[in-house]
Amino acid sequence: MPIVDMKGMLEHAYQNSYAVGAFDVVSLDFVTGIMTAAERSRSPVILSLAEPHFAYFDFELLMSAVERAAQRATVPVAIHLDHGASTESAVQSIRLGCNGVMVDASHHPFEENVRLTLGVTQMARGCGIPVEGELGYVPGVEGEDAERHPGELVYTSVSEAKAYVQRTGVDFLAVSIGTVHGRIKGNPRLNYSRLEEINEALGIPLVLHGGTGLADEQYSRLISNGISKINYYTALADTSGARIQQNIQSGRQGYTALVGGVAESIAEEAECCMHLWGSAGLADEVLKNCSSWAPVEHLIIYNADASEKEVHAMMSEGKQVLSQIPGVRAVFTGDAVQQGAQYRFSWLVRFCHSAVIDSYRDHPDHIAFADNLFRPIAGDRISIDYRAVEGSRSLSERKSAVRKSA
């Protein structure tokens, strides 16, 4: 269960004036550290994967660990694509398990930003996935996450924000109100009155990028003006680096010795944030108030009026085509193990969300495959969609499973 609908999670934060940390992960130590912090402080959390960081890890491999960590958690977790570069990136991230996406077109002129973001929201709607858009520009100044965000700060305009949300239908808006990515140089010029006006005009959860390095009272003023998700990375990277430096200074050698304690340093930093931003202690309330994120299995069993060779060729084509449709996570196709089974062949298509039942059925690639290759030979078939059912493990059983595998 603990993967929850990110829209419900952030609406709860928005209604109750706290912010959920969206921590960018770049390694297993980050996943472990952030989840340890969330479990220790009983906080909802967002595990974020930023496309500009994909040069540092294998996205597909790390996503397996991220999804597993979220599934076995006892606190509510959402998995988010941060700063995606295109609709294709968003489709791929949904296939790999993200249940919230941001495609960042904030460096483009307004009309182009609207056009690109609209493409993402139209695709994501059909997958049941909420979308974060960004308007205005949050640059980098110096330090770990800065160089990927070149250029000057552009504050978000209230009238453009209204038009942007209306035209794109984004669920959350990342605003630029004076923060920067990376280490902050000097005192940031935060424009609280602009934020207040944007919040009044929109009434949707707002997102802060460049979360590292603000003072406690700055965070609380931002949160009381609608910031419900805080993106945070550089401080986690810096505390990890400091820990490695300490290990070197104490004469340690070898990989495991040098990275020893990194996950715990990350946990301490993230836990501080969770307390500071007001999400600590709210895990159970969020679990009660949010829908769990349940995949759907689209099952077809059938007999075919064709040779086995023809059926296998059709299966192979279908697997190729259907697995590319947005919201499809995996396609299994098989022959019955038992000779004489009532139905000889199967498809098992895993959708990320029940919304995909309709968008998949109506997708032109599905229609073309089904009408031209599948239905003509598979007249005798049964097709049913199944939603995953929650296991009956109690919270204390799940907590003890997390402790054992930690």
Ligand code: 13P
């Ligand atoms: P910092 O690196 O400044 O914490 O910002 C992270 C961020 O905004 C990622 O989207």
